[in-house]
Amino acid sequence: MLIYIVRRLAAMIPILLIVAVVIFLFLHMIPGDPARIVAGPEASAQDVENTRIVLGLDRPIYEQFWEFLSGALQGDLGYSFRTREPVMDMISDRIMPTLELSFVSMVWAIGAGMLFGVFAATKRGKWQDQLTMFGATTGISMPSFWLGLMLIELFAVQLGWLPTGGNQSAEHYILPAITLGSQVAAIIARFTRSSLLETLGEDYVRTARAKGAREMRVVWLHALRNALLPVVTMTGMQFGFLLGGSVVVESVFSWPGMGNMLITSVSMRDYPVIQAEMLLFAIQFMLINLLVDVLYAVINPQIRLDS
Structure with a gap:
């Protein structure tokens, strides 16, 4: 039974990778600009662009995904756009x-x-x-x-x-x-x-x-x-x-x-x-x-x- 459990746990790795890709791509297809929401409705175009840079949304999508994946593998899920708190702390609460x-x-x-x-x-x-x-x-x-x-x-x-x-x-x-x-x-x-x-x-x-x-x-x-x-x-x-x-x-x-x-x-x-x-x-x-x-x-x- 132990061998079976180890094999099943190992089989989860590629599945989780596929899930991570699907989730990431799906989120970036949702209408709405996170930088605009975080900056506020009264923010100027320059403020929105500065917020986008701070959030890392100005980089190519593959770089954003690699940052998310590499961080997740190390137990670092990043920081919330809204509160700037560590996501891991938010989830643990x-x-x-x-x-x-x-x-x-x-x-x-x-x-x-x-x-x-x-x-x-x-x-x-x-x-x-x-x-x-x-x-x-x-x-x-x-x-x-x-x-x-x-x-x-x-x-x-x-x-x-x-x-x-x-x-x-x-x-x-x-x-x-x-x-x-x-x-x-x-x-x-x-x-x-x-x-x-x-x-x-x-x-x-x-x-x-x-x-x-x-x-x-x-x-x-x-x-x-x-x-x-x-x-x-x-x-x-x-x-x-x-x-x-x-x-x-x-x-x-x-x-x-x-x-x-x-x-x-x-x-x-x-x-x-x-x-x-x-x-x-x-x-x-x-x-x-x-x-x-x-x-x-x-x-x-x-x-x-x-x-």
Whole structure:
């Protein structure tokens, strides 16, 4: 397994290089002049040109890319155009709130999704199954920004039970975590139900029932473990998307994380911050996929990761 992990980590290097090139070129194709934004709307043409020189935007694009790439390889992500702070310091201040929110959202999404998925599978064809799957379909279809605004209106504005934004206490996590994890919970519920229904039809499940095992024991101990394999894969992918989805949710709830900072950086054309965040999201996504493959082998020891 160790050899497999090393090979996967090595394979990430060319992928990250391609991602860095795409991100860099895409940013420079976005309309808008960072020098004009930084200099201000009232700045003269000469002030804008001086700002462009200070930011290094007057140099050829290949020189700018090489500076970004060589600096990233040394752990130097440059300085923000907007604040002139080191990008690494800005990310280190913002990454923990994003990871904490994503973790809380994922924990409740996995728990609720699997619980409702198992419940629906054991009530196959009944009204409980149909109602649960209707709720899951609704959760998948509901835009996260709309759900967040509705939750704020109901629980913060109308009822006054919960705060509208920030991360000062545990109460501040409730609404954004529900908003961020709702789609993931719905997807997990559907996958769990589908996978468990296939497993419940296997011979060993029928054998366990024939031996007099209780239905709850058959479902949770025998069937669910084998049904988890495709669910684990999908859950890992959803966690990667969850980090990306936090961009919208953090903006709705004024969450002091990387997603909120990314929105601000895009509006200000802050290239160094955008490049660093997008590259970091790509690294996180690939590491999560690697972790999922390892968990696959842990859940089912028959799976080998030597190749």
